[in-house]
Amino acid sequence: xxxxxxxxxxxxxxxxxxxxxxxxxxxxxxxxxxxxxxxxxxxxxxxxxxxxxxxxxxxxxxxxxxxxxxxxxxxxxxxxxxxxxxxxxxxxxxxxxxxxxxxxxxxxxxxxxxxxxxxxxxxxxxxxxxxxxxxxxxxxxxxxxxxxxxxxxxxxxxxxxxxxxxxxxxxxxxxxxxxxxxxxxxxxxxxxxxxxxxxxxxxxxxxxxxxxxxxxxxxxxxxxxxxxxxxxxxxxxxxxxxxxxxxxxxxxxxxxxxxxxxxxxxxxxxxxxxxxxxxxxxxxxxxxxxxx
Amino acid sequence: xxxxxxxxxxxxxxxxxxxxxxxxxxxxxxxxxxxxxxxxxxxxxxxxxxxxxxxxxxxxxxxxxxxxxxxxxxxxxxxxxxxxxxxxxxxxxxxxxxxxxxxxxxxxxxxxxxxxxxxxxxxxxxxxxxxxxxxxxxxxxxxxxxxxxxxxxxxxxxxxxxxxxxxxxxxxxxxxxxxxxxxxxxxxxxxxxxxxxxxxxxxxxxxxxxxxxxxxxxxxxxxxxxxxxxxxxxx
Numbered sequence: 001x002x003x004x005x006x007x008x009x010x011x012x013x014x015x016x017x018x019x020x021x022x023x024x025x026x027x028x029x030x031x032x033x034x035x036x037x038x039x040x041x042x043x044x045x046x047x048x049x050x051x052x053x054x055x056x057x058x059x060x061x062x063x064x065x066x067x068x069x070x071x072x073x074x075x076x077x078x079x080x081x082x083x084x085x086x087x088x089x090x091x092x093x094x095x096x097x098x099x100x101x102x103x104x105x106x107x108x109x110x111x112x113x114x115x116x117x118x119x120x121x122x123x124x125x126x127x128x129x130x131x132x133x134x135x136x137x138x139x140x141x142x143x144x145x146x147x148x149x150x151x152x153x154x155x156x157x158x159x160x161x162x163x164x165x166x167x168x169x170x171x172x173x174x175x176x177x178x179x180x181x182x183x184x185x186x187x188x189x190x191x192x193x194x195x196x197x198x199x200x201x202x203x204x205x206x207x208x209x210x211x212x213x214x215x216x217x218x219x220x221x222x223x224x225x226x227x228x229x230x231x232x233x234x235x236x237x238x239x240x241x242x243x244x245x246x247x248x249x250x251x252x253x254x255x256x257x258x259x260x261x262x263x264x265x266x267x268x269x270x271x272x273x274x275x276x277x278x279x280x281x282x283x284x285x286x287x288x289x290x291x292x
Numbered sequence: 293x294x295x296x297x298x299x300x301x302x303x304x305x306x307x308x309x310x311x312x313x314x315x316x317x318x319x320x321x322x323x324x325x326x327x328x329x330x331x332x333x334x335x336x337x338x339x340x341x342x343x344x345x346x347x348x349x350x351x352x353x354x355x356x357x358x359x360x361x362x363x364x365x366x367x368x369x370x371x372x373x374x375x376x377x378x379x380x381x382x383x384x385x386x387x388x389x390x391x392x393x394x395x396x397x398x399x400x401x402x403x404x405x406x407x408x409x410x411x412x413x414x415x416x417x418x419x420x421x422x423x424x425x426x427x428x429x430x431x432x433x434x435x436x437x438x439x440x441x442x443x444x445x446x447x448x449x450x451x452x453x454x455x456x457x458x459x460x461x462x463x464x465x466x467x468x469x470x471x472x473x474x475x476x477x478x479x480x481x482x483x484x485x486x487x488x489x490x491x492x493x494x495x496x497x498x499x500x501x502x503x504x505x506x507x508x509x510x511x512x513x514x515x516x517x518x519x520x521x522x523x524x525x526x527x
Contacts, residue, residue: 164390164391164393164394164397167383167387167390167391168391168394170380170382170383170387171380171383171387171388171391174380174381174382174383175378175380175381177342177374177378178374178378178379178380179380179391180342180362180363181340181342181362181366181371181372181374181378182366182371182391182392182394182395182440182441182444183363183366183367183371183392183394183395183444184363184391184394185363185394186363
């Protein structure tokens, strides 16, 4: 493999990681509540912008700044739970989905009022350094994105599939009433769900911001790509969301280089349409019986 | 142990229960009989807290639990095995059993003895441990639903139609296990359409019609009662 292809592949993996994290957050919300979270893109932007201000506030102490972002995103999750999810819980899922669209618009406008419309550049906690492997130069930030994503995926897997909290979480997702009858505190798990969703999106914001400029709309595109990733990987499948994210990253980066950077988004959505036509259940599909 | 007094429940303008009173003493197995729509399921759902009563009161160990959430009622030892089993389809058999220990399990606490108790009652579940809930047969699902309830360490079990949809042999098997559980000292309130089977395990029974208790008595009396024989035993 030539150095150039390798270089592109690493950048594709980093972009794919960001889509994968957002797709994972959408997937977790869908698995546990049946709600498709259309505010994902705006939550990503919120993470990036809160990160920008928090880093400035702590004078470039990234660790406390990032903890502030996690706290902030958790609070958005709790506000979403109390103001949107719990009041609408007895309505049809579609009502809540439309609620998430409204939340997205609300968050975007609050951000516009707070941070203004101008794009901003954001520093990486890894600085602007790069490591050279022969002819391939990889920025530290890209390695950091890949590393953090891997840790997040492992952490989510352990939480959902290897802990008793995860079992309660999945039981509640499959049958909230039966979960209640088994003494599971369903409302607390819904709170955990929306906190996880917001924190994951926020982390995706922190990861992407140093690679591209940030303005109040920059998450929108990431949110849409995450949906494309889920369609390709298969709705209802966590591994599908991750693989889909990486495929979308690869198409985007390789498409921009070999075809045209003007067409990189079109290529992603063309593949998504192709999947919807030919294999609507995506690569991994959904175990329909889970939703009995 | 479990006391229900003057319970009335309505769904909008429809009255489902109208002044129902009953009592189940410690260690007793009591059957709740009646035709479809008599209010049996509603009564169980009200006792477990899923449905709010308009009037009346439910008490456990002499204390009213009316304001308590269903989750907390489980922590007081009241466990409801719902109609149609409602096991978690995407959890394995073992996970279904583990998840029900949430009310009492503290970090690091062992569930081995609880699991053993369930596997001794239902050896089939031990074989099926790694299988997903949805892949079980109806009988196995019912066994899992009962086993799962036992994992919550209940002192009172509410069972809603445990024989529903089961072949007669399997239904008998389930009932044999229920009488073993009863012999362990678990108090039971049993809703059942299969009157003969319910009365074979229960020592007493109540007959519910249109939201009222119309008959109550020992199983031996109910089974010979002409009204019960005509309406529910097809004799």
